[in-house]
Amino acid sequence: MLGQLLSSLTDGLLLGFVYGLAAVGLTLIWGVMTVINLSHGPVMALGMFGTYLLFLKAGWNPYLALLAVAVFGLVFGFLIYGVVVHRVINAPHLSTLLATFAVNMILIGVGTAVFTTSPHNIDFSLGSLEVGPIHVPATRLVAALGAVLFTAALYLFLYFTRPGKAIRAVANNRKAAELMGIPSAWILALSFGIGTMLAAVAGGLIATFFPFTILSGGPYELKSFVICVLGGLGNPLGALIGGLLLGGLEGLIPAFMPVSWVPVVEFGLFVLVLLFKPSGLLGAK
Amino acid sequence: MRGWKTPGFWIPLTLLFGWGLIILIMGQDTARETAFTLMMFVAMASSLNILLGYTGYVSFGHIVFFGLGGYFGFYLLSQHDWNMFLAAIAGGALSAVMAGLLGMAVLRLRGAYFALATIGINEAARAFVSNFEPFGGATGLFVNFVVYERYGGAGSALWLTFTLLWVVTLVLFLVSFLVKHSRFGLGLMAIREDEDAAMVMGVKAPQAKTITFMISAFFPGVIGTLYFFKNGNVEPGDAFQLHMSIESLVMVMLGGQGLVLGPLVGAVTYQGLRGYLLTSPIFKDLHLAVAGVFLLLIILFVPAGAVGWVRGRFPRLRRFLE
Numbered sequence: 001m002l003g004q005l006l007s008s009l010t011d012g013l014l015l016g017f018v019y020g021l022a023a024v025g026l027t028l029i030w031g032v033m034t035v036i037n038l039s040h041g042p043v044m045a046l047g048m049f050g051t052y053l054l055f056l057k058a059g060w061n062p063y064l065a066l067l068a069v070a071v072f073g074l075v076f077g078f079l080i081y082g083v084v085v086h087r088v089i090n091a092p093h094l095s096t097l098l099a100t101f102a103v104n105m106i107l108i109g110v111g112t113a114v115f116t117t118s119p120h121n122i123d124f125s126l127g128s129l130e131v132g133p134i135h136v137p138a139t140r141l142v143a144a145l146g147a148v149l150f151t152a153a154l155y156l157f158l159y160f161t162r163p164g165k166a167i168r169a170v171a172n173n174r175k176a177a178e179l180m181g182i183p184s185a186w187i188l189a190l191s192f193g194i195g196t197m198l199a200a201v202a203g204g205l206i207a208t209f210f211p212f213t214i215l216s217g218g219p220y221e222l223k224s225f226v227i228c229v230l231g232g233l234g235n236p237l238g239a240l241i242g243g244l245l246l247g248g249l250e251g252l253i254p255a256f257m258p259v260s261w262v263p264v265v266e267f268g269l270f271v272l273v274l275l276f277k278p279s280g281l282l283g284a285k
Numbered sequence: 286m287r288g289w290k291t292p293g294f295w296i297p298l299t300l301l302f303g304w305g306l307i308i309l310i311m312g313q314d315t316a317r318e319t320a321f322t323l324m325m326f327v328a329m330a331s332s333l334n335i336l337l338g339y340t341g342y343v344s345f346g347h348i349v350f351f352g353l354g355g356y357f358g359f360y361l362l363s364q365h366d367w368n369m370f371l372a373a374i375a376g377g378a379l380s381a382v383m384a385g386l387l388g389m390a391v392l393r394l395r396g397a398y399f400a401l402a403t404i405g406i407n408e409a410a411r412a413f414v415s416n417f418e419p420f421g422g423a424t425g426l427f428v429n430f431v432v433y434e435r436y437g438g439a440g441s442a443l444w445l446t447f448t449l450l451w452v453v454t455l456v457l458f459l460v461s462f463l464v465k466h467s468r469f470g471l472g473l474m475a476i477r478e479d480e481d482a483a484m485v486m487g488v489k490a491p492q493a494k495t496i497t498f499m500i501s502a503f504f505p506g507v508i509g510t511l512y513f514f515k516n517g518n519v520e521p522g523d524a525f526q527l528h529m530s531i532e533s534l535v536m537v538m539l540g541g542q543g544l545v546l547g548p549l550v551g552a553v554t555y556q557g558l559r560g561y562l563l564t565s566p567i568f569k570d571l572h573l574a575v576a577g578v579f580l581l582l583i584i585l586f587v588p589a590g591a592v593g594w595v596r597g598r599f600p601r602l603r604r605f606l607e
Contacts, residue, residue, distance in 0.1 A: 036397050087585050093396040094343045095584055098538060101531065102581035109574025222408060225401055233398075260416065267409040274402050275390055 003133025009251040010134050014144040016247020018205050020240040021147035022220055023227035024154065025198030031234030032171040032191040033089060038100040039080065041221030042107035043196045047073060047203025048212045049115060055122050062124055066146070066204045073200030077193030085192060086185065111214035121211035143205040150201055151240055154194065158236075167191050171234075226270040232280025241282060293607030297458050297546045301327075305451035309444075317447050321515065323556050325508055328454045329529065330536035330548035332504040335461055337534070338543035339470060340497055341477035342392070345530050346403035347505060349410045352524035354380035354506020356420055359513040363428040369436070373449070373510040380506025381499040388495035395480065411525040425520030446515045450508065457504050462545050462607065464500065473497055474543070535580050541590025545607045550592050 022044060029037045047069050054065035084103055088095040126138035158164040169177040170187045178184050203217065210216075227246050231238025246266065253262050273280065308320045333347045358376025361367040367375070391402045415423050436442035464470045472493050475483035484490050513519040532555065540551025558579070562572035587594050596603050 030397075034397065036401065084581065084585070088588075091588070092341060093400065094337070094341065094542075095588060097343055097397070097400055098534065099581060099584045102577045102584065105531075105577030105580065106574045109571055109577055112573065113570040222404070225404065229401065260412075263408060264412045264416075267405045267412070270405045271391075271402060271409065274394060274398060274405070278394060278398055 005252070005255050007134050007136075008255060009248060010136055011140070012247040012249070012251020013244055014136065014140045014247070015250065016244040017144040017147040017240070018202050018243075019220070019223055019227055019247055020243020021150055021205070022199055022202035023224040023231070023239040023243050024151055024236045025195040025202070026221075026224045027228045027231070027234055027236055027239040028154075028198070029192055029195035030228065031236070032167060033085075033188050034093075035085060035089070035096045035100070035192075036093075037192075037195060038097060038221075039103035039107060040196075040199050040224060041217030041219075042104050042111065042214075043073065043076065043199040043217065044203030044206070044220050045111065045212065045214050045217035046076070046107065047200030048207035048216065049111070049120070049214070050200065051204035051207045052120055052122055052212075055124065062122055062204070062208050063142070063146070066201055069204045070197050070201050073197035074193040076200070077196030078189050080196065081189040081192035086188070089188065108214065115214050117213050117215055119211045119213050122207050124208060137209060139209045143208060146205055147202070150198065151236070154198070154236065157194075163187070163190060167194075223266070226266055228280075229270055229273050229278075230281055232282045235280065235282060238280055238282035242280075245281075291607065292605045293545070293603075294462055296605060297462075297549055297607075298455065300549065301451075301455055301458060305448075305455075309448065309451075314443075317444065321447050321450060323553065324450055324454055325512060326533070326536065326556055327549050327552040328450070328457055328504060328508050329533045330540070330552045331454070331457055331461055331545075332501050333533045334537045334542060334544075334548045335464060336497055336501040337537055338547070339464065339473040339477065340494055342494065343400045343534070344403045344501075345400060345534075346407040346410075347501075347533050348525060348527060348530040349407055350380040350384060350502040351505035351509040351512075351529070352414070352521075353383055353410060353509075354502075355509020355513045355524055356414060356426075356519055358506065358510025359426055359428070359519045360420060362510070362514060363426050363432070366432075369445075369510075369514055370449075372514075373507045376510035377503040377505075377507035380509075381503040384498045384502030385495055388498040389491075392491060392494045392498060407525070407527055407530065411521060411527075414525070415521045421520075423521060425518060425523070427518045428514065430517075443515060446511050450511050453504065453507055453511070458545060458549075460500065464497075465543075465545060465607070469493065469496075477543075535576065538580065538583055538590055541593035541596075544590070544592050544596075547590055547592045551590065554591070 022040070026037060026040050029035055050069040050072055051062055051065045054060045054068060055062050080103055084099050085096065088099050124139070126142065128135060128137045129141060158168055166177070166182045166187045167190065169180070169182055170184050174184050206212065206220070223246060227242035228239055230245055231240070231242030249265065250262060253265055304320070308317055329347065329351065333344065336342055336344055354376035357379040358372040361375055362369060362372040387406065391399060391406070394402055414420055420426065430439070433439040433442045436445050464473070472483065472488040475486065475488050476490050476493065480490055509524070536551035536555045537548050538551070539555055540549065541547030559572060559576065562568040562575050568575055583590065589597055592606050596606050
């Protein structure tokens with residue numbers, strides 16, 4: 001019993017890192033430009049299919065494919081920002097919510113026409129690891145490692161490079177940053193690009209161990225919202241920790257009640273945190 | 286209250302009245318079914334507009350009130366033999382009470398936080414109903430066919446539901462207009478422009494927002510009951526079609542938010558467009574993407590919506606297009 005519990009907790013926590021990575025992307029966009037990106041889920045799904053196609057058609061190693069997917073995500077984010085978000089960046093929330101939702105509809109619509117909604121999976125395995133009672137598929141371990149690596153790289157980028165510092169300046173006060181000569185439009189586009197890049201990479205990582213359809217992004221997008229709110233909207237470190245928390249819960253809950261209760265607990269927690277501590281458990285930035 | 290003298294008040298009501306009357310006179314079953322679906326969307330969009338257009342709060346959970354109210358009304362009607370009229374009112378009342386309770390909690394949140402919370406409510410409501418036994422769990426509820434006899438057989442019961450929907454929609458447009466032209470509505474629009482300033486000027490924002498949320502939730506509850514009565518059954522997947530929340534948003538934006546006529550124009554246009562796309566051989570697989578492109582174009586280039594654009598372009602028509 002204890003062994004089983006430990007095993008499922010480890011599973012959940014490893015998955016939590018990947019959830020966290022996706023949420024970091026969402027929370028970064030919110031923190032820099034107070035936009036909730038409703039196209040987050042479909043971008044994750046595109047990351048899944050990108051990895052899948054490169055693996056299946058081009059025969060790439062999935063982890064190599066992830067790097068290509070990351071570049072694609074960055075460029076795609078630039079594109080979404082330039083075409084869609086930039087025009088409404090100063091408009092009320094309604095406009096940015098609906099604009100990103102329109103992107104969501106377009107991606108899902110085209111994706112359904114191209115890939116249909118039948119499930120796909122990447123047939124790839126690295127064996128598994130056993131430590132005492134804990135039994136972990138190696139793909140999950142690598143995915144968690146990848147998520148940590150990407151988050152660490154983001155941290156280094158934000159704190160030790162000039163564009164990274166510019167992003168933090170714009171997040172802090174856009175007008176003041178512009179007065180200091182920072183080209184805010186480019187910085188916003190870059191932030192959006194990094195946000196979608198992280199979403200696409202998280203999607204690709206998930207694709208290495210779960211089957212997926214073009215609609216799979218939706219549930220992960222909702223999880224990202226929950227995580228962002230748990231960790232405090234706009235706080236990347238909080239998002240990673242929130243991801244671990246959610247992953248841990250997902251690992252533990254099935255041991256005590258039916259699996260169908262997982263969403264009830266998650267969204268209950270979500271609404272409670274929004275109501276009583278909207279700045280999140282760790283405080284918003 | 287001198288608003289009823291303006292043409293802007295009579296135009297939407299006359300259009301709706303004439304539309305329903307024509308369908309009733311024609312007496313064709315197919316025409317009635319088409320009109321029922323369309324009018325249902327008109328009413329959903331218009332009730333959402335009362336919250337979205339007047340206060341500027343984006344709700345992604347409008348369908349929750351359709352589903353919950355409809356479920357409750359249908360439950361009373363099928364399991365407890367309630368009269369359809371009473372059941373529909375009860376469904377609406379439940380939705381309004383739910384909105385009041387939720388609103389007191391959730392409407393303290395502003396802007397994007399409120400929108401996020403409504404997404405959560407959407408998911409939670411669906412999960413709850415799927416697990417709730419009195420409502421039949423995942424399989425839902427059915428109505429005994431005998432019930433229709435009370436209304437003169439299935440055929441005339443269907444006509445009766447259409448007539449009721451028509452009346453409810455007319456009342457909804459009346460309410461929408463009254464809210465807009467009242468002191469209360471002015472307060473709501475002040476909240477939309479700047480909530481803090483509105484509160485300083487003496488608008489009781491939390492209370493006003495909650496009442497608006499309740500009004501906006503009442504009508505979907507009534508319509509939900511009518512719709513499920515017409516169908517003869519209700520199940521979670523049918524009651525909580527989350528994309529209907531979004532489609533209502535698109536319709537409001539398309540026609541023009543904050544205008545009484547806007548949702549009518551938006552819903553009719555959107556449904557017409559969707560009907561065309563679904564049947565056209567080129568766009569049939571892409572209808573969602575095409576709808577997305579339209580939504581995007583509206584938000585980027587015509588944020589006021591079709592009616593709003595005409596109003597801005599031809600100031601003389603403003604009297605006619607409220």
